[in-house]
Amino acid sequence: MTRILKPIGFWLLVAVIVVYAVFPFYYAVLTSMRSGQALFDPSLLPNSFDFSNYVGVFQQQPFALNILNSIIVAVTVVVISLFLGVTAAYALGRVHFAGRGLLLITILAVSMFPQVAVLSGMYEVIRLLGLYNTMPALMLSNLILTLPFTVWVLTTFMKELPRELEEAAFVDGASPWTVVRRVFLPLMWPALVTTGLLAFIAAWNEFLFALTFSPDNRTVPVAISSMTGASQQELPWGNIMAGSVIVTLPLIVLVLIFQRKIVAGLTAGAVKG
Amino acid sequence: MASVTLKNIRKAFGRIETVHGVNLDIEDKDFVVFVGPSGCGKSTLLRLIAGLEDITSGDLLIDGRKVNDKTPKDRGISMVFQSYALYPHMNVYQNMAFGLELAKTANTTIDAKVREAAQILELTPLLERLPKQLSGGQRQRVAIGRAIVREPKVFLFDEPLSNLDAALRVQMRISIAKLHKQMGATMVYVTHDQVEAMTLADKIVVLNAGNVEQVGAPLELYHNPRNLFVAGFIGSPQMNFIDTEVLASDPSGAKIALPGGGSVVAKVDGSSVRAGDKVKLGVRPEHLSETGGEASFKGAVEVVEELGESHFLYVRGGDGKLITLRHAGDAPVSAASDVTVGVPGDLCHVFKADGTALRKKEAGVCAPDSPEAQMKSQPAQLLPLSGRQAVSSSRRRRWTSLNMA
Amino acid sequence: MASQSDLTRARVRSAWLFLTPMLFVLALVAGWPLLRTIWFGFTDAKLSAPGLYKFVGLSNYLTYVDGRWLGLLANKIWWLSVWNTVWFSIVSVILETVLGTIVALVLNANFKGRAIVRAAVLIPWAIPTIVSAKMWLWMLNDQFGILNHILMNLHIISSPIAWTANSSTAMWAVIMVDVWKTTPFMALLILAALQMMPSDCYEAAKVDGIHPVKVFFRVTLPLIRPALMVAVVFRALDALRIFDLIYVLTSGSRDTISMSGFARLQLIDFAKTGLGSAASTSLFLVIAIITILAMTIGKVRVSEDAAK
Numbered sequence: 001m002t003r004i005l006k007p008i009g010f011w012l013l014v015a016v017i018v019v020y021a022v023f024p025f026y027y028a029v030l031t032s033m034r035s036g037q038a039l040f041d042p043s044l045l046p047n048s049f050d051f052s053n054y055v056g057v058f059q060q061q062p063f064a065l066n067i068l069n070s071i072i073v074a075v076t077v078v079v080i081s082l083f084l085g086v087t088a089a090y091a092l093g094r095v096h097f098a099g100r101g102l103l104l105i106t107i108l109a110v111s112m113f114p115q116v117a118v119l120s121g122m123y124e125v126i127r128l129l130g131l132y133n134t135m136p137a138l139m140l141s142n143l144i145l146t147l148p149f150t151v152w153v154l155t156t157f158m159k160e161l162p163r164e165l166e167e168a169a170f171v172d173g174a175s176p177w178t179v180v181r182r183v184f185l186p187l188m189w190p191a192l193v194t195t196g197l198l199a200f201i202a203a204w205n206e207f208l209f210a211l212t213f214s215p216d217n218r219t220v221p222v223a224i225s226s227m228t229g230a231s232q233q234e235l236p237w238g239n240i241m242a243g244s245v246i247v248t249l250p251l252i253v254l255v256l257i258f259q260r261k262i263v264a265g266l267t268a269g270a271v272k273g
Numbered sequence: 274m275a276s277v278t279l280k281n282i283r284k285a286f287g288r289i290e291t292v293h294g295v296n297l298d299i300e301d302k303d304f305v306v307f308v309g310p311s312g313c314g315k316s317t318l319l320r321l322i323a324g325l326e327d328i329t330s331g332d333l334l335i336d337g338r339k340v341n342d343k344t345p346k347d348r349g350i351s352m353v354f355q356s357y358a359l360y361p362h363m364n365v366y367q368n369m370a371f372g373l374e375l376a377k378t379a380n381t382t383i384d385a386k387v388r389e390a391a392q393i394l395e396l397t398p399l400l401e402r403l404p405k406q407l408s409g410g411q412r413q414r415v416a417i418g419r420a421i422v423r424e425p426k427v428f429l430f431d432e433p434l435s436n437l438d439a440a441l442r443v444q445m446r447i448s449i450a451k452l453h454k455q456m457g458a459t460m461v462y463v464t465h466d467q468v469e470a471m472t473l474a475d476k477i478v479v480l481n482a483g484n485v486e487q488v489g490a491p492l493e494l495y496h497n498p499r500n501l502f503v504a505g506f507i508g509s510p511q512m513n514f515i516d517t518e519v520l521a522s523d524p525s526g527a528k529i530a531l532p533g534g535g536s537v538v539a540k541v542d543g544s545s546v547r548a549g550d551k552v553k554l555g556v557r558p559e560h561l562s563e564t565g566g567e568a569s570f571k572g573a574v575e576v577v578e579e580l581g582e583s584h585f586l587y588v589r590g591g592d593g594k595l596i597t598l599r600h601a602g603d604a605p606v607s608a609a610s611d612v613t614v615g616v617p618g619d620l621c622h623v624f625k626a627d628g629t630a631l632r633k634k635e636a637g638v639c640a641p642d643s644p645e646a647q648m649k650s651q652p653a654q655l656l657p658l659s660g661r662q663a664v665s666s667s668r669r670r671r672w673t674s675l676n677m678a
Numbered sequence: 679m680a681s682q683s684d685l686t687r688a689r690v691r692s693a694w695l696f697l698t699p700m701l702f703v704l705a706l707v708a709g710w711p712l713l714r715t716i717w718f719g720f721t722d723a724k725l726s727a728p729g730l731y732k733f734v735g736l737s738n739y740l741t742y743v744d745g746r747w748l749g750l751l752a753n754k755i756w757w758l759s760v761w762n763t764v765w766f767s768i769v770s771v772i773l774e775t776v777l778g779t780i781v782a783l784v785l786n787a788n789f790k791g792r793a794i795v796r797a798a799v800l801i802p803w804a805i806p807t808i809v810s811a812k813m814w815l816w817m818l819n820d821q822f823g824i825l826n827h828i829l830m831n832l833h834i835i836s837s838p839i840a841w842t843a844n845s846s847t848a849m850w851a852v853i854m855v856d857v858w859k860t861t862p863f864m865a866l867l868i869l870a871a872l873q874m875m876p877s878d879c880y881e882a883a884k885v886d887g888i889h890p891v892k893v894f895f896r897v898t899l900p901l902i903r904p905a906l907m908v909a910v911v912f913r914a915l916d917a918l919r920i921f922d923l924i925y926v927l928t929s930g931s932r933d934t935i936s937m938s939g940f941a942r943l944q945l946i947d948f949a950k951t952g953l954g955s956a957a958s959t960s961l962f963l964v965i966a967i968i969t970i971l972a973m974t975i976g977k978v979r980v981s982e983d984a985a986k
Contacts, residue, residue: 018798028813042827088700095693110708114919116941117962120718120955121711144707164358172372173346176692186362205806207922221808244809255804
């Protein structure tokens, strides 16, 4: 009896897990394709394929601009983080100098900062630089989220590169920058993809700074959270779901394609740490 | 001219000194081998010459110029690493061209030099391949090629053959020897394998725990080891050491007691020892006689190993020590039989309690019909011919391999 | 005295050169703002006029004025936010750890379609927090929400529940969404730990015929405990900082406000930079203390193990 129960129980558990994980998104897609009264149809199966919500979400607010803003911020943050991360990782991963360990721990500690802790200070900086309500404000502030783990993961990777390779390059006459650029960088691209992806997702997702420093020139999370209808009760759910699907689908595709790398990146930082 | 001079070089990692005051003179076109057990400091010494480690104190001169503070590139050296250290994302051509590229050499020059090196090392058909598509031996050759193209003053090799299998190692050894003749460059080679040392070197530097034990030509080290360590390190199988004492001594010889009551008159300068001094008697397995002689001791054969071209006898002497004998051909005796081991007075070594060897009265081997040989006592004549032949034939072998170039 | 060759000197020099850009940026976005926030906590600055403020010492934290206690430590809503945050952190971390372990164990088993399940499990993590909040808001809607609909159809409840509006259920709604979103992360970490374990323990247990549940508690759990602890600490520190979910799900309702939410409320909505900064600093201190504690205990443990 238990022989049959065990696999049935197991598959039941698997089914529950999968449904639990996927249902909200499935339901969001369902809703996004319904409009008008159909929105409130509680049926769990797709029974309407009305795409007017997808049009509406772009008409009711500058959604295309919001998406563009998010892309610009996320891509810039990734590029800056990777550049700073690679250069820092070389110093921290391959050169022995006094205070190296302490520095690494401090950088990691920054990732523990609650975002509010730097809010007022950064607000002042943003105001001073005249960047309020602009994308550069977000490009700058998001770095506090992405730099620590980027430096950490890239440093771990750099440490693993064979010493003799570096020495051969030195004997060939390479300067440290040349070693990084022409020998290490080509070997590190898996790590760069991983950290780049994680940084992209973090910047794309970021809400507090976007809400506080650029409330009018919005990125996607702020845009979605502020979608309102005529009154509080009349939230344009169809539009909201359409917008959600639009911004989530590419992300899901990215994550699914690169899932191994992402998992490796996430766990490397945590497990080793 | 590319000479390398080390003056009192010391290296300390933190507070631990690993290289203690090394003095060395490497002449232009020399092939010098640093040899010694793991941890003796040979790789460290090589890296000090290369500039990959800082010299704690002392002076390093390449070509007469002090290079302590210079980067590897400015020292005019090239290095072949133990793990080859090829750039994995570059193909063979790019690997070899990298150094020249960084030196901003003209493309046509780079091309000419890379192709020339590729031809010498038979790498031309492999130029487009990536390192992961190459075998171990091919990678090794690319590593050497990378070192050649820069036309350095001094070539440094850090145990380049230790990752190769036995057959390949022999092949590569011959290639490296050929290369040396062809290029006429100064080469410094590090290995823990004394066979490589003996076959490749013009000069061997034996290192032990950061100290230079002895420097000399391979045969010099074989015939006249200056101390216990060098005697035990050079020569395979290892020299036999018998704990014994001096019975009588004078500047022309020392009478050493043998287990079982006999004695042998070693042809060494015995002026620094007296009767009663404890010494170690050293005789190589190939020099001991299986058929007894004027100076001999009895023993029981415990194990016989037949290799076809040679055989080993492991004999338990009267003092309980296991003695190794090695000679050509099949074993004349079988296990569990008794044998009389003959000890040749002119081929044995005497080591004092502090490990230093007493100076031999004759330097190395003399021609069979020389006056000295005639004057030698019985043990020399009773020496199995294989002993002498082994020595001179190995010398012949060495020159022949170079002629195969 | 060791003389440094050109090479070593050049390397150390270039190391610092390489580090400087990153350190500068980090100082700009993290170091300086943090110091400023801490400083502002001791002033009466207002958002509207950031240049005009005076030093007020600890009065943002606690002060006695006109017969009343004022300041952060006397603020009822602050303490409510502290309670909310702590309660949220404890419950969500426990739930995420337990559920994450279950999911990890499932994913660790070798079965057909494992890759698909793993991909499916990653989806909640991939969805932006705000989007998740909106999706769940939609599902939890009291009138039109599908969750109420299903529960009523299954006769588990008799009338729709206003999940996010009702103060007794709002926190649970937040916890539910956070657990949904973050369990994948925990599951992945635990899975990584599980996969690093030596399989011979299991084989020995199998041969001995030990019940799998016993095997889990007596063999698996102790072995993955270090990695599990790291994951739990990470998650706990993350949970203490929560802002996005609560803000969107319960849009400023005081009942569920978190410490971060309180700080921002004072800072931006009420423009009280001084008080807001004091709150921010307090949160920072709490997290810093816990982090240092965790690291010290962790280090002590590590050196203990090494000494054994």
